[in-house]
Amino acid sequence: MRIIYHCYGGAHSSVTAAAIHLGLLPLPTVSPEAIVSLPYFDEHSGKELGQLFYYGQDIHGNDVLILGCARLANILKRTVRSALRLSSGDNDPLFINTLNGVNWCMRIGGFLSRRLGWTLVGRPLVTKGTLRALPRLTALVTEALEEHVNLLF
């Protein structure tokens, strides 16, 4: 199965949720460096919006992917769903919206870093916000996967 974590820019909350899913973070104690070193964390800009990225495969063999949707998740989910069916005859992927796990620190830091390019200021701020958001993102991942029992890790 394909599990797609999506958020606004595909750079912070979706990346972190995918990393939590794949066990890439040493929960519960995570350092800022561990967050920043995550693949794709605070990397994608507006040019990557809409682009689906492969993140890894979990222990059950499910593919984990990330997607930045801006405010157009409804449209892009339809596109991705249709395209997957077309290319690989896939059943419906599982879409998990990580925006509910985002706090203001992440929003402001992400905007400064990704939209304005002020990474010196924005990156530490979004990293700090992500660390604070870890319990919420972990709960979000766990709750979403509990609905599909066979996907639990």
Added chain:
Amino acid sequence: MLIFYSSYNHSYAALLAAALHLGWLPSTRPRPEEILALADFARGRVEDFGVPFLKGQDQEGNLVFIVGEGPARHLVERALMSTLILGGTPRSEIHVVRLDPFLGAYSMYGYWLTRLSLSSELGRMLAAHFISIAWPRLVSLVSQVQSYSGLDVPKEDIG
């Protein structure tokens, strides 16, 4: 090859481009009635944004789709390309053609005329008329796509 013609709403410029590609409409400027004879013309819904619809297969065996971008524009193209590639389709087998930058205002006039018209049938007629003004541009673009995808195209059709 998978060919996707995309416009704001799939049932306007994209549908006409696909119809032209598949030989359902002539390369000379069609009468509005010929365009209106396409049952799907100007009947796309907002819920269809982002969904590619298969319209047929051309003589080279290429599958021709239409897709409405809605406000998502470039994002639908990126989502299509990246998802198809991740699903195993070779990059060289995917061709997304965005029509709105090419046809400019003609396609949008048609769309909004239909939305704002008191009668949907009047709106469809006006949309057909406006898009047909841009017919030579559409023919030129579709000819280039056909040439790229391996179809034999008369030289005079290529702009």
